[in-house]
Amino acid sequence: MGRPKKFDPEKAVEQAAETFRVHGYAETSPQSLADSLGIGKGSLYHAFGSKHELFLKSLERYTDTQLADLKAVMDEGRPIRERVRELLTGFVEADLNDPDRCGCLVVNTAVELRASDEPAVKLLGRSFEATESVLHLAFIAAQHAGEIDADRDPKALAGLVQSSMIGLRVLVKTTSDRDRLGSIIDAAVAAI
Amino acid sequence: MGRPKKFDPEKAVEQAAETFRVHGYAETSPQSLADSLGIGKGSLYHAFGSKHELFLKSLERYTDTQLADLKAVMDEGRPIRERVRELLTGFVEADLNDPDRCGCLVVNTAVELRASDEPAVKLLGRSFEATESVLHLAFIAAQHAGEIDADRDPKALAGLVQSSMIGLRVLVKTTSDRDRLGSIIDAAVAAI
DNA sequence: AGAGTATTTGACCTTGAGGTACAAAATTCA
């Protein structure tokens, strides 16, 4: 009972994640957040408590979505190198298509955040681990399928692909050189 | 002539770079900047014009220093893989030894920055290119020395090492797992 | 010493961040 909510909290968290991704945590004001959700600032605080609490919820939702997307790509029935290439190319192309180069909320937050923000650091740590785990499992499977040499360390490969992916998403913030980025992807795929 | 400066502008820019590295651009206030330089806020504005101008100078100095450090390591007369390992390990260890995981000003700025900040984006772009170039040249030399297969693309390898390096410095913000980070370094070195 | 020049400082200004308070509005239940 009581007055019905004007907005869908789920959608709001999703929209907030996008706002944080585009403008960053520090540069997103409660007012702009409220505006982007189409509600008053008071309602926002009533519903979410604080900017930081809303941010944590947004970040969590974002990591969930991202992980699902990653799994979707890695679950495709194609050669492992094709899937990894698709993954890296997808991120790079997405970033290049955005003139503001906003990039990935997880990467952005990992850098912008203070180490003292423990809940956020934990969320990010879990997200990075989950990503690595998906890659790790895919590489193990690929080894069993004979696509990757059995003497390679699948976990280390997962870490290498992950760190290259993150590095690419940072590099793309200051360059639009598709050849250069593409050759990095080539090298990453070749390293598997 | 005129009243002599109370501080050394060179040292001040260096100190400012460190403050920006530790706290980030947005989170560094003119007041704290002035405090860290041991001067009044007015003096700071008189000497540097604005927070942003000081930031650009700081960033430029930082990139110069960083590039010199990189060259120093890559100029050592040791096997290429040892040098690359030393490079990556050095950054990771430095970051791990800092409880606040402040990391690298260039990486941090590339992420925190708005794409609309053209002078900063240019500086960062040049810095990333210069870094890649040093690695590129080192790999070419290593190929001539027979340390790296001649059929590898040295520029792509440079890009891969660079992006892994950046990725590692982001990952280390949320993890302290030396084994995991170490195995990523192993994989990166093995990929050369 | 005095003129001229450069630097220093704290006081002051405007703007907006992050958040609170409260009365009005919209619903359900009896």
Next chain:
DNA sequence: TGAATTTTGTACCTCAAGGTCAAATACTCT
């Protein structure tokens, strides 16, 4: 219909960011 409950939105609060300014200070040159 009225009571209870919940959400809404504006007005308001405090604090600090980023920056400006004028007066005081410290130097050089003549």
